[in-house]
Every structure is written in C-alpha cells, then in structure tokens.
Amino acid sequence: xxxxxxxxxxxxxxxxxxxxxxxxxxxxxxxxxxxxxxxxxxxxxxxxxxxxxxxxxxxxxxxxxxxxxxxxxxxxxxxxxxxxxxxxxxxxxxxxxxxxxxxxxxxxxxxxxxxxxxxxxxxxxxxxxxxxxxxxxxxxxxxxxxxxxxxxxxxxxxxxxxxxxxxxxxxxxxxxxxxxxxxxxxxxxxxxxxxxxxxxx
Amino acid sequence: xxxxxxxxxxxxxxxxxxxxxxxxxxxxxxxxxxxxxxxxxxxxxxxxxxxxxxxxxxxxxxxxxxxxxxxxxxxxxxxxxxxxxxxxxxxxxxxxxxxxxxxxxxxxxxxxxxxxxxxxxxxxxxxxxxxxxxxxxxxxxxxxxxxxxxxxxxxxxxxxxxxxxxxxxxxxxxxxxxxxxxxxxxxxxxxxxxxxxxxxx
Numbered sequence: 001x002x003x004x005x006x007x008x009x010x011x012x013x014x015x016x017x018x019x020x021x022x023x024x025x026x027x028x029x030x031x032x033x034x035x036x037x038x039x040x041x042x043x044x045x046x047x048x049x050x051x052x053x054x055x056x057x058x059x060x061x062x063x064x065x066x067x068x069x070x071x072x073x074x075x076x077x078x079x080x081x082x083x084x085x086x087x088x089x090x091x092x093x094x095x096x097x098x099x100x101x102x103x104x105x106x107x108x109x110x111x112x113x114x115x116x117x118x119x120x121x122x123x124x125x126x127x128x129x130x131x132x133x134x135x136x137x138x139x140x141x142x143x144x145x146x147x148x149x150x151x152x153x154x155x156x157x158x159x160x161x162x163x164x165x166x167x168x169x170x171x172x173x174x175x176x177x178x179x180x181x182x183x184x185x186x187x188x189x190x191x192x193x194x195x196x197x198x199x200x201x
Numbered sequence: 202x203x204x205x206x207x208x209x210x211x212x213x214x215x216x217x218x219x220x221x222x223x224x225x226x227x228x229x230x231x232x233x234x235x236x237x238x239x240x241x242x243x244x245x246x247x248x249x250x251x252x253x254x255x256x257x258x259x260x261x262x263x264x265x266x267x268x269x270x271x272x273x274x275x276x277x278x279x280x281x282x283x284x285x286x287x288x289x290x291x292x293x294x295x296x297x298x299x300x301x302x303x304x305x306x307x308x309x310x311x312x313x314x315x316x317x318x319x320x321x322x323x324x325x326x327x328x329x330x331x332x333x334x335x336x337x338x339x340x341x342x343x344x345x346x347x348x349x350x351x352x353x354x355x356x357x358x359x360x361x362x363x364x365x366x367x368x369x370x371x372x373x374x375x376x377x378x379x380x381x382x383x384x385x386x387x388x389x390x391x392x393x394x395x396x397x398x399x400x401x402x
Contacts, residue, residue, distance in 0.1 A: 005266050005271065006266055006344060007266060007268045015216065015217040015224075016216040016217050016224050016226065016240065018226070018238060018240045020240065020318070020319060021240050021242070021319055023216075023217050023224050023242075025217065025219070028268070030344075031265075031266060031344030032344055037219060038268055038269075039217065039219045039221065039222050040268070040269050041222070041224075041242050041269070041319075041320070043319070047316075047318070064232075065206050065207055065208060065232060066314070066317045066318075067208045067229070067239055067241070068239075068241050068242070068317055068318070068319060068320055068321045069314055069317050069321055070206065070321075073314065073317060078318075080318070110362075110370065111362060111365055112365060112366075112367045112370055113267070113270055113274065113365045113366050113367060114315055114316040114367050115248075115315040115316045115320060115322055115367065116267045116269055116270050116274060116366055116367075117221070117248070117267075117269070117279075117281070118221060118222055118242075118244070118269060119242070119269055119316060119320070120269045120270055120271075121316055123367075143207060143231075143232030143233055159378065161311075161312060164312055164313060164314045165313075165314050165317055166313045166314060166315045166316065166317075166324075166367045166371065169311065169313055169371050170367065170370050170371055170374065173371065173374035173375055173377070173378055174374055176374070176377075176378050176381070177360065177374055177377050177378070177381075177402075180377070180378075180381045180399060181399065181400060181402060182400070198381060198382065199382060199383070201378075201382060
C-alpha cells in the first residue's frame, strides 16, 4: 500500500460557480485503475469557528435558520475567510461581525476537513479570550440571535445533541477534552474553566 | 427574533447532478428581506462513521487518499447510506465492507450536520462492539489501508491533529468524553475502555 496520490484526473469541467462554491465535474481514473467521474465541490472560503470566553466563564452562541438544512441551528460564532486571507485575521473579523467582540488572546485548537468525500472545505477552530465588546456588524443576509451562556452549558448542549453543527460539536468536545486533561492552554489562559466539574456535564 | 424559516425560495434550478450529489441554484429572499441566490449542495447519501471496538480495547482506522483534498487521510471506517435506507442497516453494511467485521452491539453516539452553510449532508456516528471478522468487501473505487490500534491511540491521533476528518474528530473526542464521564454506555458495554488514563492522552 502507498500513500501517494493514486487518482488520475483526465478532464476537468467547471459546471457551476457562485461567490462561495465552484463545482467541478472530473473524468478520473480511481486508485484501482477504473475509469469514473468525480463531482468536486470547491469552497472559495475556509470556515472559521470561534469560542469566545469571558473572564467569568461565559461564551456566546449564535442561532440562525440554516437554509440548506431547512432547520434552526445553534452554533458557536462562525464565518468564512477567503482562501488567500490570513486565518487569524478572518477569525478576528468574524468574531467582531457576529457578536461584536474584540479578543486579545487567540488559540487555534482544532482543524477539520468538514466533508472530504465531495468537498475540500476546511475549518479552523479558535478559543478567544480577553474580550472587549463593541457593536455587531452582521452581514445583510444574516438574521442572527445571540445568547450568552456558561461554557459548561455549551458543552452540555453538544453532549445532549442540541448542537449538531460539526464545527460547534468539535469545538465543544475539544473544550471538554482540554478542561478534563487540565491542559496548560486552559490553566494559563482560562483558569475560570478549571472550576467546571466535568462529571456533572 | 423568531426561529421560523424566514428564507423564501423564488426559483429552483438543478445545475449539476451525479450519483452522489445534486447542485441547486436558487433565487431566494434572505431573512433580512434582500433578494439573492443560494447554491445548495444536496447529498444523496447520509454519511456514516463507525468506531468498532474489540474485547481488548482495539479499534480499526482506515487510510486512503482523499481526492477532493488531494491528501492522504486516516479516518474511522466511514461510508454512505441512501437517504431512504435504515441508518443502522447502512452502518452494518459499511463496517462489513470497510474492515470485514460484523458487530452485535451498536450505539448511535453522535449526529452531525457536516457543512451547513452550503450542504445538507448529515452524519451518524456509531460505536460497535462484540465483533466477528470476515473478509472485506471494498468498493471497486476504493484503495484502503487498514490499521488496528488501541482506542487511546485513536483519541491521541485526534488530539494531536493527525486525524482531521470531521466525522473521525467528533468520534474520537466524543469517545474521550464518554470515557472521562464514565458514561454507563461505556461501563456496561466497553468496560475495557475504563482502563484508559485520560490524563495521559
């Protein structure tokens, strides 16, 4: 077995494109040597997820009606950054836009390939601390509801399945892991979270 | 604020379709009343992820070159089920196909909306126990590498970022949470996992 790329692309046709995605129809030879096709969804933006944490151990979640799922969804603050933009810059802009906060401390805690069977979308998840609040700057297509909750409540919502968005689930469970393992990242920057009793979640 | 659907669809055009996805271009009115467009990626299959666990606390991970990412990826056994198929039936078939195992115990531990800004893809993650092994039945397009590792090694790979696939990350972190919280699901069905020292992960 090898870990080299054993897919061969014979022909590439762009069949759809908008501001956010570009769909490629490819004629390919698969790793077993068989001819086939691949429909690839290219994302023009990477995804950003942020868990902002204040000095009292509160965070903020965002509720919105997600059009593709036809369902209301509670999530950590999320947004997108253009592929050539600095990731941290995108994260700072999104936090400001979504909940009106500026954070002085930033920690990248998780990278995710969101849906790798058909898309190349990648997500970066941050913890953000030392928050100052200003007014929000929601994009005109968004209608968002913001809720301030304890970090343990966020983790509970993930564990109970009340939060299903993959970025938010990974963020909540990663935060649980960092707290449970008494990670230096938590003890040095978010000591307020060490008070959370993980056996009560 | 309300949690009703405040998106209005004016026109729907299918712009691309293959065996796995269908792309809709929609003219819409967004929740703020503005006219716009939405490119929606419909997945014809839900995604399945399975963590098979044997009596000695080993699991199996699968390595493959992921075409959309142009990168090799280690993941838990994964596959897809047609939208009208029973989820558990799909999970059983995928476990048999990917690693040749039949499991008597099945537990749905997590549901995920994988990439809800543009797609409707949903994933179901299972723990599977009481395993019997037969030969594998890989799909002809797949070239897979299978590795048998301790469950703690899987969790470590997630924590270290060596595993990035969203389904596998959620599975590994959820397993960490279930073990750390000494969940009855673990103590009653996978007592071998209670021996894992989570502070060493």
